[in-house]
Amino acid sequence: MKIVSLVMAFSIAGASLASAQSLPPITKSKAAAQKAVTATNEHTQRMTAPQDSMSADSTKRSAARATTQASAGSTEISAGSNTFMRESFRYDRNGRRDPFLSLMTYGELRPLITELRVTSIAYDPEGGSVAVLRDLGTKEQYRVRVGESLGRMRVAKIAMKAVTFTIEEFGYSRTETLAVVDPKKESSQ
Numbered sequence: 001m002k003i004v005s006l007v008m009a010f011s012i013a014g015a016s017l018a019s020a021q022s023l024p025p026i027t028k029s030k031a032a033a034q035k036a037v038t039a040t041n042e043h044t045q046r047m048t049a050p051q052d053s054m055s056a057d058s059t060k061r062s063a064a065r066a067t068t069q070a071s072a073g074s075t076e077i078s079a080g081s082n083t084f085m086r087e088s089f090r091y092d093r094n095g096r097r098d099p100f101l102s103l104m105t106y107g108e109l110r111p112l113i114t115e116l117r118v119t120s121i122a123y124d125p126e127g128g129s130v131a132v133l134r135d136l137g138t139k140e141q142y143r144v145r146v147g148e149s150l151g152r153m154r155v156a157k158i159a160m161k162a163v164t165f166t167i168e169e170f171g172y173s174r175t176e177t178l179a180v181v182d183p184k185k186e187s188s189q
Helices: 002-021 028-048 056-072 183-188
Strands: 074-079 082-087 116-122 130-135 141-144 153-158 162-169 172-179
Touching: 116 162, 116 172, 130 153
Parallel strands: none
Antiparallel strands: 074 082, 116 130, 130 141, 153 162, 162 172
């Protein structure tokens, strides 16, 4: 039974293959598409072919353009009768910084306002106040006065129990105030 069904399947496949081969090789739509592709290729070859009848002025302009492109880093690739201009880039460092590194160093970003705590303030009503701040992440201690910078922050004002900072980020400035934290209240929380 299996052999009979297998023979039937092969005979049907052979009949359909024979009928497919009797069809015309190219249909009308395929021929139209092929004609359009041929016309486009001919047009592209005419546009990219070098012209022998160039005037002296256009020769000077093309030579100047080639000089300019060569100094910018273009390369000329010849493939048979066609010539392609390709722009290439090369970064000559010569002591300059890496353009892919951040303009701000890691030290300029730290400390962040959220990582600081005001531990004490030596307040002077005449303007000589000093605030002592502690970085919670690194446990580093900072002593600042009005006008000093700390990372991206600048101390704008020191009051009896608070320090006001002006923070400049992305072209905008904002103010943040940190108050002195009472160690007794902090330990109970």
